Amino acid sequence: MKFTLSWLKTHLKTDADLATILKTLNAIGLEVEDVENPAEKLGAFKIAKILTAERHPQADKLQVLSVDHGDGNPLQVVCGAPNARAGLIGVFGVEGAVVPVNGMVLKKTAIRGVESNGMMCSTRELELGDDHDGIIELAGDAPVGEVYANWAGLNDPVIDVSITPNRQDCMGVRGIARDLAAAGLGTLNAIIVPEIAGVGPGPDVRTDDVDGCPAFFARSVKGVTNGASPEWMARRLKAIGQKPISALVDITNYIMIDLGRPLHVYDMATLKGGLVARKGKAGEQVLALNGKTYAIDETMTVIADDEAVHDIGGIMGGEHSGAQDGTTDVLIECAYFTPERIAVTGQKLALTSDARGRFERGVDPAFLDDGLSIATSLVMTLCGGTASEATRAGTPPATPKTVAYAPDQCLALAGVDVPFDTQRRILESLGFGVEGESSGIEYQDGVPVSVPVSWTITVPTWRRDVDGWPDIVEEVVRIVGLDHVPSTPLPRVPGVARPTATPEQLVERRVRRTAAARGLAEAINWSFISEKEAASVGGGDWTLANPISEDLKVMRPSLLPGLLSATKRNVDRSATSIRLFELGRRYFKQGERATVGFVLAGEKTARGWQGGKAQPFDAFDAKGEVIALLAAAGAPVGNLQSMGEASAAYHPGQSGTLRLGPKVVLAEYGVLHPSLAKQFGLSGTVVAGEIFLDAIPAKRKSGFMRAPYAPPALQAVKRDFAFLVPETVEADALVRAVKGADKKAIVDARLFDVFTGPGVDEGHKSLAVEITLQPGEKSFAQEELDVISAAVVKAAQKLGASLRG
Incomplete structure (x- = not known):
């Protein structure tokens, strides 16, 4: 919600300065998002008069001007504007001024061999309009030498306030002024509602959809002359980013922003019969003022005549029946539309407008008569014409609570x-x-x-x-x-406070700290994603009936879409090594699932004489992160089984899962499927993983005391075995088989070498495994070690392995 300081003071009588007003707005819950004073960037632009204008000796389309900017020393300026001429008074940028439209700093320069000092400016160059066909022409009495912004009334700060959805009364300048007056910053000026002496009966309007449009008030004004808005109205609208169109259109926009009351003006020459607010019909269409055609259905409220639909009720008018330059007879609509109907219609059509933003919050239902009278008075004042009596169809829900x-x-x-x-x-x-x-x-x-x-x-x-x-x-x-709300501490029970974090929260805390310690940056994404993104990871179970956006419609079934979108934003900002993680929830019909997701993209090693050649991430990097985070979460990583059955989001053959048994999946990881990476605009190798915290078995409660640390009395023994195994045998399967050969003596087993090449049969590979033996009450005898070794070899043979000679 934007407005200027002078606009606010038409409703609020106050001596408070800008800083006090801004501070008070924030204090009463109307958050100030931005404040901008157009005069600040126009301080170096002055009113100047062209004394002479001669043809440029080297260019037919350029002129050499002598410009008086008020200091008594005329300056030579080269100008290409077709309307530049002797006697014209315009706006001149002196040397050193910064042109608002492009940030160019004006300086003395030579143009086609002729020295030029400064620049005569157009409205577009000063960001005061779109006209760039010529330089600004001011009235003959404009004071030469004065700062243009001060003379033109542009020294008027524009305040941008964020209005929460519950404060529909502050969607107009008057509502904001009322709040400031209540806060003691002045007094609220009385609103003047003119009495309209109507001539003849009111227009033929009615409402057949009392659920969507309970009240439809209207008045006609005949004999109007549509033209440009007065300077004061156009200046205020332009200051807040509204483009002035014509007096009739600008009046409706002005009242909407000033009083929070949307209206619409119809050209009566385009209407066939009376207007009715009714439900739409399947197959109907309307060409709206934004130039787009929208399909109507039975859930929408429309304004139609005997032949066609002219208006999407409460959201946007039709292009065919809007006020034009040659309009002479108008019908002013002032209706009340129910917020629920407006919200549903706007979402279905994906159509937003200033009117929708007010109607779906809820405008004042008791302000129809007054709003119609104020609009009619402005039309008659600015455009002339004769007003009819008012037609009041329906009853607004204005009974006070x-x-x-x-x-x-x-x-x-x-x-x-x-x-x-x-x-x-x-x-x-x-x-x-x-x-x-x-x-x-x-x-x-x-x-x-x-x-x-x-x-x-x-x-x-x-x-x-x-x-x-x-x-x-x-x-x-x-x-x-x-x-003024006092800070009062809650009463504290004597003694040591009990822990407040749940076991699940403690696990998430450890995982979050571990991920950060490993160099991953935390991302916090929406829990909602688009239908397309959800489909890319298998589809979502929950679709919102009332989403805030079509891109935030499905409750996420995976953390990957949000992380990949964040990765793309980092890539677009030239990040070369991206390590992101997120701890959040996935949503299914069975409920919420606590999950940790991460994405690694770009280079894992920096280029340079120290780091060597940059290397991309691979599936093993993802597996390392998964194992580290699972360990932080308390998962029994030593008992995990590695299986290559990751979801379709990952690259086949370059991904896998970690499980406790064949059915309990704790994590999946690997290289992202190229098609999924392409969908998010990512190139190169991208690796990712998801850890399903809800699948990790909870630890058994064993009281508050830790078991005492009891190191082994005897030193461990290590033995190495090299096996020839078929290429299809997974190393993880061999390690688990070897470790299970003697569960009492063998406390650990790990793969430390993989070899293919000379000495290894084709279709085979050499896997070297180190086992750790822990003696108990006495050291191992050689005979015991031989028995354990034989058991290890026998266990490996069940997988088709043989001891390498």
Whole structure:
């Protein structure tokens, strides 16, 4: 929501400076996102007069000007504008000025051999419009030498405020001014509603869809002359980014931003019969003002005449029936559309507009008559014409709500002791009606006695977000200031506090710290992804009925889409080594699943004389991260089985899974499938993995005491074995078989060498395994070692392995 400081002061009588206004807006819950003063970037541009204009000796389309910019020393300027001529008063950028449109610094230069000092400017170059056909032409009485921004009234800060969805009343400048007045920053000016003496009956309008459009008010104005808006209105609209179109269109935009009341103006010459607000019909279409055609269905409210649909009710008007330059008779629509219908229609059509943003929050249903009168008065003032009587079809839901409220509830709920009379003043200044006594003291036999105070609060029609007494407390505390809420510590029970983190939270904490310690940066992504992204990882079980965006429609079944999107953003910013992880939830019909995902992309080693040649990540890098994070999560990594059955998101043959038994999958990892990487705009090798924390078996509770550390009394013995095995045999299977040959004596086994080449039969490979033997009460005798070795060889032979000679 943007507005200028001077615009705000048409509603708020205040002496407060800009800094105070901004601070107060933030304090009362209207977050200021940005403040920009156009005059700051135009301070070096002055009003100047062209004294002479001569043809450039070396170019037919250029002129050499003599420009008076107010210091008594005319400057020579080369200019190519077709309207440059002697006597013209325009805007001149002096040497050193920065042109807003492109950031160019003006300096003395030679153009086709002729010296030029500064520049005569167009509106586009100063970002004041789109006109670039010539330089700015000012009125003959414009003061030469004065800073243009000051003379043109551009020294007016533009304030951009973020409005939360519940504050529909602040979608207009007046609502913001009302809040500031309640906060003590001035007084709210009275709004003037003109009385329109209508001539003749009102236009033929009605509503046949009371659920979508309960009320449809309208008035016609005949004999208008449409043209450009007055300078004051155009300046305000341009300051907030609205392009002035014509007086009739600008009036509706101005009232929408000024008072939060959207309206629409129809060219009556284009209408065939009366207008009706009704439900759409399958097969109907409308060409909207944005130039796009939209298909209508039965769930939408439209405005139509006897032949066609002209308006997507409450969202956007049609191109055919909108006001044009030659429009002479208009119908002004001021209707109330239900927020729910507007929201559903806008989402179906993927169509946003300023009107939709207000109607789906909920405009004031009691402001139809006044809004129509104000709009009619402006049309007649700026465009002339004669107004008809008003037609009022339907009844707006304008019955005010009442709430029972005890002012001492403010202290009980918010912890702020606000005097009762202060609460009354705040509520009344916000437009609430307050009935009841302000004092909680009664005199009984001359003795003051405290008694409960109860008020009846009448909620203003523009505050549909207020339902109960806690909302009243919120309003009081918001205006008083959240900084007045005291910080009160909760009572603390004597003794050592019990841990508050759950076992699952402790596991996630360890995993997060381990990932960060290993050089991975944490990413936090949306839990929602698009349908296309969900399909790329197998599809999602949950689709939102009311998504905030079509790209955030499906509850994610995998963490990979979000991480890959983040990876692409890093690649686009020239990151060469990307290591991202995320700890979050995946969503299925069975419930939420705690998961850790990571992506490695780019180079794992830097180029340079120290690091050598840059190397891409591979599947083994992913496996290393998976094992490290599983260990941090408390998984029995020594008992895991490696199987090559990762999901379709991974490259076949370059991916795998880690399991506890054939069915319990703890993680999958590997090189990303090229088609999936391409879908996210990634090139080169990208590796990833997901660890399913919910699949890790919980540890048995063994009390609070750790088992005492008892190192072995005797030194361990290591033995190496080299086996010839078929190429199809997995190394992990051989290691597990060897380790299980004697579960009492063999405490560890690991692969330390893989060899193919001379001395190894074709179709085979040599795998070397180191086993660790731990003696118990006495050292191993040679005969015992021979028995264990024979058991190791026998276990390997079951896989088709033979001891290498």
